[in-house]
Amino acid sequence: MIRSHNKSRSSWAFIGLAVRxxxxxxxxxxxxxxxxxxxxxxxRRRLWWQVLVLDMRASEDxxxxxxxxxxxxxxxxxxxxxxxxxxxxxQHPLPDKKxxxxxxxxxxxxxxxxxGRKINVISPTSERQSLTL
Numbered sequence: 001m002i003r004s005h006n007k008s009r010s011s012w013a014f015i016g017l018a019v020r021x022x023x024x025x026x027x028x029x030x031x032x033x034x035x036x037x038x039x040x041x042x043x044r045r046r047l048w049w050q051v052l053v054l055d056m057r058a059s060e061d062x063x064x065x066x067x068x069x070x071x072x073x074x075x076x077x078x079x080x081x082x083x084x085x086x087x088x089x090x091q092h093p094l095p096d097k098k099x100x101x102x103x104x105x106x107x108x109x110x111x112x113x114x115x116g117r118k119i120n121v122i123s124p125t126s127e128r129q130s131l132t133l
Contacts, residue, residue, distance in 0.1 A: 028073035
């Protein structure tokens with residue numbers, strides 16, 4: 001039996017809307033031809049990966065497949081930085097910090113969601129590739 005905590009379709013509708021807005025802003029493409037500042041690039045990455053996490057959590061709640069397929073985006077994960085470590089005037093590239101930052105828990109959540117997607121969802125474009133570490 002498929003598990004679903006919420007019988008309404010509101011989460012399904014809202015995550016679809018969020019994903020389409022993110023696609024409209026090209027958050028799913030790291031290099032879409034436009035030149036973004038370092039700050040804007042990092043903020044776009046953070047926003048995209050939060051949408052991706054929400055999509056995965058919503059699909060788990062609904063007992064369905066996520067809206068975002070792994071093959072549909074190329075946005076890199078955000079940097080492991082505190083908010084105070086970069087600003088609107090920061091220059092490329094932003095170096096990842098070693099150790100715990102304000103982003104560490106978010107990055108763990110993002111990585112776990114992405115790993116769950118790879119384990120649980122087979123992209124229609126893949127040829128049943130085996131998952132490796």
